[in-house]
Amino acid sequence: MKTSKKLIYSLILAVVVLALLFFLEANKAKYGMAYTVLTKGIILAVVAVSMNLVTGFTGLFSLGQAGFMAIGAYVTAIFLIPLNSIEEVYYISGVSPAILTFKAWLESTPIWFQAMLPYIALIAGGLVAALFAALIGIPVLRLKSDYLAIATLGFSEIMRAIISSPQMDTITNGSYGLKKIQGFSSLIQVFLIAAICITFMIFLIRSTYGRAFKAIREDEIAAEAMGINLFKHKSLSFIIGSFFAAVSGGMLAMFMRSIDAKTFTVALTYDILLIVVVGGIGSITGSILSSLLVTASKEWWLRFFDSPLYIGSFQVPLFKTGFRMVIFSVVLLLIVLFYQRGLMGRNEFTWEGLARAFNKLKSKSSNKGGSKIA
Amino acid sequence: MPKNILRLEDITMQFGGVVAIDNLSLEVNENEIVSLIGPNGAGKTTAFNVITGVYAPTNGAVYFKDQLIVSNFPKGPMKKIYAGQNNGKYTTTIKKTPDQITKLNVARTFQNIRLFKDLTAFENVLIAKHMRSKANWFSATLCLNHKEEQKMREEALELLDILGLIDVKDEIASSLPYGQQRHLEIARALATEPELLLLDEPAAGMNPQETHELTAFIHDIRSKFNLTVFMIEHHMDLVMEISDRIYVLDFGKLIASGVPEEIQNNQHVIDAYLGVPEDDEE
Numbered sequence: 051m052k053t054s055k056k057l058i059y060s061l062i063l064a065v066v067v068l069a070l071l072f073f074l075e076a077n078k079a080k081y082g083m084a085y086t087v088l089t090k091g092i093i094l095a096v097v098a099v100s101m102n103l104v105t106g107f108t109g110l111f112s113l114g115q116a117g118f119m120a121i122g123a124y125v126t127a128i129f130l131i132p133l134n135s136i137e138e139v140y141y142i143s144g145v146s147p148a149i150l151t152f153k154a155w156l157e158s159t160p161i162w163f164q165a166m167l168p169y170i171a172l173i174a175g176g177l178v179a180a181l182f183a184a185l186i187g188i189p190v191l192r193l194k195s196d197y198l199a200i201a202t203l204g205f206s207e208i209m210r211a212i213i214s215s216p217q218m219d220t221i222t223n224g225s226y227g228l229k230k231i232q233g234f235s236s237l238i239q240v241f242l243i244a245a246i247c248i249t250f251m252i253f254l255i256r257s258t259y260g261r262a263f264k265a266i267r268e269d270e271i272a273a274e275a276m277g278i279n280l281f282k283h284k285s286l287s288f289i290i291g292s293f294f295a296a297v298s299g300g301m302l303a304m305f306m307r308s309i310d311a312k313t314f315t316v317a318l319t320y321d322i323l324l325i326v327v328v329g330g331i332g333s334i335t336g337s338i339l340s341s342l343l344v345t346a347s348k349e350w351w352l353r354f355f356d357s358p359l360y361i362g363s364f365q366v367p368l369f370k371t372g373f374r375m376v377i378f379s380v381v382l383l384l385i386v387l388f389y390q391r392g393l394m395g396r397n398e399f400t401w402e403g404l405a406r407a408f409n410k411l412k413s414k415s416s417n418k419g420g421s422k423i424a
Numbered sequence: 425m426p427k428n429i430l431r432l433e434d435i436t437m438q439f440g441g442v443v444a445i446d447n448l449s450l451e452v453n454e455n456e457i458v459s460l461i462g463p464n465g466a467g468k469t470t471a472f473n474v475i476t477g478v479y480a481p482t483n484g485a486v487y488f489k490d491q492l493i494v495s496n497f498p499k500g501p502m503k504k505i506y507a508g509q510n511n512g513k514y515t516t517t518i519k520k521t522p523d524q525i526t527k528l529n530v531a532r533t534f535q536n537i538r539l540f541k542d543l544t545a546f547e548n549v550l551i552a553k554h555m556r557s558k559a560n561w562f563s564a565t566l567c568l569n570h571k572e573e574q575k576m577r578e579e580a581l582e583l584l585d586i587l588g589l590i591d592v593k594d595e596i597a598s599s600l601p602y603g604q605q606r607h608l609e610i611a612r613a614l615a616t617e618p619e620l621l622l623l624d625e626p627a628a629g630m631n632p633q634e635t636h637e638l639t640a641f642i643h644d645i646r647s648k649f650n651l652t653v654f655m656i657e658h659h660m661d662l663v664m665e666i667s668d669r670i671y672v673l674d675f676g677k678l679i680a681s682g683v684p685e686e687i688q689n690n691q692h693v694i695d696a697y698l699g700v701p702e703d704d705e706e
Contacts, residue, residue: 254561257567272534275538276612276616278555
C-alpha cells in the first residue's frame with residue numbers, strides 16, 4: 051500500500067474521530083453513557099500503554115501501577131481544588147498550612163498560568179511519581195519476574211495505606227478523600243492529553259532506547275553483552291512508565307471530580323493488567339483498543355444482563371445485579387482461549403493488516419457461498 | 425615483538441570449593457587468531473565469562489590493551505577455602521560489568537546462541553549500535569537524533585550486507601536457519617565495533633561443509649574489520665586450520681600452548697583428549 055494512500059486513510063480516521071468527539075460534546079446529555087465510557091476508556095488507555103511499556107516492552111513485570119496513579123491523582127487534586135472550597139473539602143481535620151500557602155500562591159500567579167493549570171497539575175503529579183519510581187527502583191529493579199511483581203505490588207499497597215492514614219489527614223484528607231476537583235473542559239481536552247501521552251510513548255518505543263528495552267525483554271545477558279546498561283535502561287523504562295501512570299491517575303481524578311484511597315486498590319492494577327493482556331502484551335494499539343472495549347463492555351454493553359428480563363410474564367432467572375460480571379468473565383475466558391496472546395498479540399494496527407484481514411474475511415465468505423471465481 | 429591486546433594473569437576462578445580455572449595466564453596478540461581448546465568442563469567458557477565481566481575471578485587480573493579491566497583477590501569466606509596460588513599478589517578489586525567491557529571494544533558471542541529471538545535480524549544488529557548513540561532518551565524520543573539514527577541504520581545494513589544476511593534482514597531471528605543464526609550473532613557482535621572478538625564455539629552444531637566455510641569466514645572478517653579473534657572450539661579441523669596459536673585447558677589448568685603442530689604432537693594434550701592408558705590392564 052502506498053504511503054500517500056495510508057496517509058489519506060489515517061487523516062480520514064482522525065477527522066471521523068474528531069467529528070465524533072465534537073458530536074458527543076454537543077449532545078452530552080443524550081449520549082451520556084458513550085461520553086463517560088469514552089472518557090474513562092481513553093484515560094485507562096494511557097495507563098495501559100504505560101504498563102505495556104514497562105511489562106510488554108521492557109519485560110519488567112511490575113504491578114505498582116495503582117500506587118503511581120494514586121500519587122498522580124492526589125497531587126493533581128491538590129493543585130486543582132479551588133481555593134474557596136478548600137476549607138469545605140478538609141472540614142474534618144483542617145488543612146495543612148503548607149497547602150494553604152501553596153494554594154494562595156497559585157491564586158496569585160498570572161492568568162495564563164492559571165489557564166494552563168490542569169496541564170501543569172498533571173505534569174507535577176507525573177514528576178512526583180517519577181521521583182518515587184526512581185527511589186524505589188534502586189532496590190526493586192534488582193529483582194526479577196515474580197519477585198519484582200510482589201515488591202511493586204507491596205509498594206502500591208504501602209502508598210495507599212500512607213495516603214489513607216490519619217497522620218496524613220491535613221494533606222490527603224485521610225480516608226475521606228478529596229472532592230470538588232476541577233474537571234475537564236471537554237471530551238476533546240481528554241483526548242488531546244491522552245493522545246500526547248500515548249504518542250510520546252510510541253515515539254520512545256520506536257527510538258533507539260525502545261529497541262534497547264526490547265533487547266532487555268528478549269535476553270538480559272545478551273543485551274548486557276551488547277553494551278546495554280541493564281539498570282539504567284530498566285530504571286528509565288520504569289520511571290517513564292510511572293510518570294504516565296501518574297498522569298493517567300491525575301486524569302482519573304479530574305474525570306471523577308472526587309477521589310479517595312479506595313479507588314487505588316490492587317483491584318485497579320488488575321483491571322489495567324487485564325486490559326493489557328486482552329489487548330496483547332507488547333502491542334500499543336492493542337492496549338488502546340482493549341481499554342476502550344473492556345471499559346465499554348464492563349460499564350455499558352453488558353448492563354443489559356443486570357436488569358430483570360421478562361419474556362411475557364415469565365422472569366428469566368439469573369438476570370439481576372452482578373450477572374453482568376459473570377458474563378464478562380465468560381467473555382474473558384473465551385478471549386484467552388481463542389486469542390492466547392491477546393487480541394493483537396505483538397502486532398500493531400496497520401492499514402495493510404486491516405486490508406489483509408478484510409480480504410481474508412471476503413475470500414472466506416465467498417468460499418462458503420460456493421461461488422469460486424477463478 | 426608483537427603487541428598483546430589481551431593478557432590474563434594468574435586467573436583463578438573458584439565456585440565454593442570447586443576450582444573451575446586454576447592459575448591461568450595467557451596472551452592474545454594483535455591481529456592473531458587464538459583458540460582455547462579442552463575437553464568438556466575444562467573451564468573454557470568460564471574464562472570467557474571472566475574476561476567479559478560476567479564473573480569476577482577469585483584471584484588474578486585481566487589486561488586489555490595494557491589497561492587493567494578485571495582484578496580481584498580472595499576475600500571474605502573465600503579467604504579460607506582458596507585453593508589457588510599467588511595469594512596476596514593482587515590487592516585491588518576492579519569489577520567492570522559486561523556492558524562496560526563491551527564499550528571498551530571487546531565483543532562476544534555465546535555457546536548456545538543468544539539472539540533477540542522475536543526481533544528481526546536487522547533489529548538485532550541495530551540494537552548493538554545503541555551503546556554508541558550519543559542521544560539521551562528525551563531527544564531520541566523527539567527524533568532530534570535522526571541523523572545519528574539514519575547513520576546507525578545504514579551501518580547496520582552495511583554490516584548485514586557484508587555478512588551476506590541482507591536478504592533475510594526482515595526475518596524474525598528465531599526463524600532463521602541455524603547457520604544464519606550463528607552468522608547473525610557474529611554480525612551483532614561486530615556491530616559493537618570491537619577490536620577483540622571472543623567466539624564461543626562458533627561451529628557448534630554445524631556440519632563439516634559449514635564448518636569449512638566458517639574458516640574462510642573468520643579469516644575474512646578478521647581482515648575486513650581489523651580484528652583479533654580469540655575463540656573456543658571443539659572442531660579440531662577448524663582449530664588446526666585457522667589458529668595462529670592454541671591454548672589447551674584441562675580441569676581448569678593450562679596443559680599446553682603453542683602453534684598447531686606443537687599441540688598436535690603434545691603428549692599431555694593427547695592424554696587429556698584420549699585418556700591415559702592404564703598400566704595394570706595387562
